[in-house]
Amino acid sequence: MRKTYCIIIFSLTFAGAFAQNVASINGKPVGSKEFMWVYKKNHSGVANAAFKELEDYLNLYLNFKLKVLDAIEMGFDKDTAYLTEIKNYEAALRTRKKISNTKATYSMVLNEYKNAVLMFNISELKVWDKAQNDEDQLRSFYERNKLFYKDGSFEELKGKIINDYQDVLEREWVVALRKKYPVKVYEAELRKLAKL
Template structure:
């Protein structure tokens, strides 16, 4: 009980410092936010390492560029969720089947890694489904649709998503990532 009283006195004496540091301590493990959705440092590092097999240490611009591409991916997934595509019965069945197979075959993986793999699979299927609706289907069958027009539709869509879900990158955490051992 006495220790709790000391903590309260400390907070009372240092409340301004406490209020200043609280937001940083809460967001220190997030490399970015999209609206109220976080990209945790652990998730980003796992995805980055999995998709960048080069053994050389990445510099800050490589990490930053990859983070922007990953944010675009996650924004598309958020759009799919807002459209309710995660409730589609075909999607639910596909994800359940994959999860069952994954959980029986990957016994040696850590629980966190299994969750990362499952989340990546769910997100990938959602991103594919929403991209089909937003990018590919509008030009399907139209012989005049060019690759450039399709790419422009995607750029416009991502720009709209960045307005809907404001993106904030934790530059301090990004800097820490670029200085860590990979």
């Protein structure tokens, strides 16, 4: 009887732990609280959203987190310049009374900044620099997609070509990341957050 009781308690606790997550990446949970904090922050504090809007935003957020995970796997979080930047930001953040008074907000703001810097640094390496600095690849992309660039020559449309090539590189990167790191979305939990 005691063993059954312990299993039931464990099961309820275990289920409850996962019940508050909207997703997981590579087995690591993405909490509802974290997701809604980011959503509200990027939507002028408004949390009233339809399920489809939350689902679309969650996919963007998961892509962001995948890029951060990739940066960590590559050791970007150990880079001296990165560590110095984070240390300086944390010192500046402590001086802001509104944020430093609330431990949870302070932690979320600091974590968001750390992740944003990692995402920026790895995106620069894997997408932006490749599109802007590899002339051969850019010309090859242009040649393969000439039908879309009828309005001008490579030189005349170079800015648009770079932008389009960056989009392709990013999509390919995200597809590769989703294959490398399993992503699970807990739709039932996401539906609980929908207000419309």
